[in-house]
């Protein structure tokens with residue numbers, strides 16, 4: 001059986017680094033999470049508020065940790 005991968009570490013302080021200009025777009029679009037308008041884009045180019053992306057990331061990390069602690073990954 002291959003070794004299990006550990007969940008990706010959360011960014012320091014749970015905050016994503018969106019300082020690169022690629023995260024800003026001149027056109028506002030609805031956030032994929034809350035539907036509010038935003039000029040920001042996630043790492044995949046989808047419209048998202050930074051706080052919404054951080055909340056999603058925190059939830060994913062939490063789920064991965066829970067599964068890992070139960071040895072389901």
Ligand SMILES: [Zn+2]
Pocket residue numbers: 031032033034035036048049052
């Ligand atoms: Zn949002």
